[in-house]
Structure formats: structure tokens, C-alpha cells
Amino acid sequence: MRIDRKKSWYERVPKVELHLHLTGAIPHETLWELIQKYGGDTSVPDISTLEEKFKYRDFMHFLETWVWKNQFLREYEDFTFLSEAVACDLASQNILYAEVFFSSSRFRNEDLTIQGLAEAVRTGLSRITEIEINLIIDLVRDNGPENAVEILPGIIESKEFGVIGIGLGGNEKSYPPHLFTDIYEKARQAGLHTTAHAGEAAGPESIWSAINNLKVDRIGHGTRSIEDEKLVDYLAEHGIPLEICPISNVKTGVVESIKKHPVRYYYDRNVPVSINTDDPKMFGNSLAEEYEILAKELGFIRDEIRTMLFNAVRTSFLSDDKKRELASKLINHPEW
Numbered sequence: 333m334r335i336d337r338k339k340s341w342y343e344r345v346p347k348v349e350l351h352l353h354l355t356g357a358i359p360h361e362t363l364w365e366l367i368q369k370y371g372g373d374t375s376v377p378d379i380s381t382l383e384e385k386f387k388y389r390d391f392m393h394f395l396e397t398w399v400w401k402n403q404f405l406r407e408y409e410d411f412t413f414l415s416e417a418v419a420c421d422l423a424s425q426n427i428l429y430a431e432v433f434f435s436s437s438r439f440r441n442e443d444l445t446i447q448g449l450a451e452a453v454r455t456g457l458s459r460i461t462e463i464e465i466n467l468i469i470d471l472v473r474d475n476g477p478e479n480a481v482e483i484l485p486g487i488i489e490s491k492e493f494g495v496i497g498i499g500l501g502g503n504e505k506s507y508p509p510h511l512f513t514d515i516y517e518k519a520r521q522a523g524l525h526t527t528a529h530a531g532e533a534a535g536p537e538s539i540w541s542a543i544n545n546l547k548v549d550r551i552g553h554g555t556r557s558i559e560d561e562k563l564v565d566y567l568a569e570h571g572i573p574l575e576i577c578p579i580s581n582v583k584t585g586v587v588e589s590i591k592k593h594p595v596r597y598y599y600d601r602n603v604p605v606s607i608n609t610d611d612p613k614m615f616g617n618s619l620a621e622e623y624e625i626l627a628k629e630l631g632f633i634r635d636e637i638r639t640m641l642f643n644a645v646r647t648s649f650l651s652d653d654k655k656r657e658l659a660s661k662l663i664n665h666p667e668w
């Protein structure tokens with residue numbers, strides 16, 4: 333293996349990512365090609381203006397931009413095209429394994445089915461052999477529990493394309509976890525793993541509900557756990573993992589700065605935390621930068637970073653055999 337000494341250790345070290353949204357990870361060149369395919373857009377006259385487009389005034393503006401971008405994802409072949417580009421981009425960052433969210437909603441073409449999308453995404457991902465990627469379907473809470481009931485059979489059928497779990501993104505405040513209790517139970521019975529965004533926009537009560545009602549394997553974000561001391565104790569005692577996304581939390585205003593991010597506190601209290609990027613091509617971050625800024629601002633040393641990388645392996649939705657295989661790939665990597 334050729335080692336590029338110009339890259340930082342954070343870039344070179346083998347990594348694992350558990351909280352990443354497929355359409356928030358599309359490289360700009362790829363998105364640009366899709367925009368051109370559909371006739372261009374006056375708000376982005378050339379590719380360099382995409383970066384400007386992805387600067388947000390506030391969280392609502394971020395959501396508006398998210399929807400704007402989705403209008404250029406229309407056909408199955410678009411998903412194959414962007415999935416290959418995402419896998420290639422992640423592999424080039426020495427990410428060996430990732431669990432990636434996608435949803436069937438919020439696209440202009442309503443004929444796209446979960447199974448069709450999962451197959452198209454898998455076709456693109458499988459072209460890049462340097463990285464293994466499993467898929468988690470985001471039920472999108474804003475579509476309501478009825479919609480989730482409707483799409484669950486399609487999700488279960490998509491297991492053949494590497495769909496291993498369900499998640500719950502969207503508006504945490506208007507659609508609390510308990511509304512989805514039955515769907516999570518059914519998904520679990522069908523052998524799917526579970527996670528839910530909680531404690532990002534809403535407070536600790538949303539995390540309690542994800543634990544008690546949805547009985548999730550992991551919490552997406554969980555940033556605001558710190559507001560309830562008993563909850564932090566509970567997470568540590570029961571080993572409930574948090575998928576922490578530090579830079580995303582700063583960009584959306586959930587925390588003021590990395591220095592004020594509670595990840596250091598959770599780590600010190602033995603809550604199993606993994607570090608993730610959420611929507612890297614829309615926030616302008618990378619997994620290497622996440623670790624680097626945690627080292628700089630919160631004093632995480634390399635051994636602690638290795639522990640968090642192991643946490644990602646341990647709390648992934650892989651089988652025990654696959655976890656062991658992945659852990660040994662990390663340890664035996666020349667940059668570990």
C-alpha cells in the first residue's frame with residue numbers, strides 16, 4: 333500500500349461511519365452533473381457556486397436547500413450514479429465501512445419505490461469494492477406513522493439489497509417517537525436493526541421515548557442527553573450508543589461550538605459514542621476533520637479516537653463475525 337505522507341493521520345487512519353445520509357453525501361461534481369442533466373438551475377450558474385448555495389442562514393434554510401437539491405434526483409439511474417460517486421468518495425477517505433440512510437420520500441418522482449431505489453443504490457455501491465456499505469431506510473417522521481406502515485413491507489423486501497435497519501429523521505418536535513412504536517416492533521420482528529434521530533432538535537424526553545417506546549439499538553445524535561443527568565447515567569449503564577455528529581450540530585445551531593459540544597462529557601462518562609458526519613457535502617465536513625477538531629478543541633488523544641472508532645465497529649449493525657473481521661482490518665492497517 334502506498335502511503336501519502338502529505339495527508340494527516342486523521343485522513344490516513346482507517347475509519348467507520350454510522351450516521352450518514354446518502355443524498356447529503358453527494359460530491360459536488362456529481363450533483364452538478366445531475367443539475368445539468370435536468371437543464372441547469374439559475375441559482376447555481378457554475379459548479380463553484382454550489383459551495384455558496386450550501387451555506388445556511390438557519391435550520392429552515394438548510395431544510396429548504398435539502399429539498400431544492402432533491403429535485404435533481406429523479407430516476408433510478410440517478411441513484412445508481414450518485415451512489416457509486418458517494419462510495420468512491422468515502423473509500424478515498426479511508427472509510428472501510430459505513431451505514432448509510434436513505435428515504436423514498438421527498439423526491440419529485442413519486443413512482444420511485446423503496447425496492448427500486450434500494451436496488452439502484454446497491455448497483456452503484458457495489459461498483460466500489462474498497463468499502464462495504466449497508467443501508468438504513470429513514471422512515472421520515474414528517475410523513476407520519478401511516479406512511480411508515482405502508483412502506484414497511486417494501487423495506488423488509490429490500491433486505492436482499494443490503495437494507496439492514498430503519499431510522500427516523502425529520503421534525504423531532506412535531507412527530508415524537510412514540511407514534512412509531514408499532515412499526516419499530518414489526519421491523520424488529522422482521523430482523524431489522526433500529527435507530528432514531530432524537531435529542532437533536534427535541535430535548536431528552538425524545539431520547540427517553542426512543543429508548544422506552546421504540547427500543548432502539550442506537551440513538552441518532554442524542555446531543556441533548558446532557559440536559560438530563562439520569563439519562564446520561566442510563567445510557568452509560570445500559571451501553572446505549574449515540575451516533576454523535578459534532579460539526580453538523582454546530583452548523584445547525586444545536587450547540588454553539590465544538591468546544592461546547594457534550595461529546596467529551598459523554599465519552600468520559602462511558603457512554604458508547606461514535607463520530608459521524610451526517611451530511612458532509614452539505615456541511616462541508618469530513619470524518620477526518622471531525623476527529624481532528626475533536627483533538628484540537630476537546631483534547632481527544634489518538635487512543636481515545638481509536639476507542640471511538642472501535643465503538644463504531646462494536647455498535648454497528650454488522651454480525652459478530654463481521655465486526656471481528658472489521659476490527660482486525662482496523663488494527664492491522666499500517667496507519668492504525
Ligand SMILES: [Zn+2]
Pocket residue numbers: 351353501529552610
Ligand atoms: Zn441525520
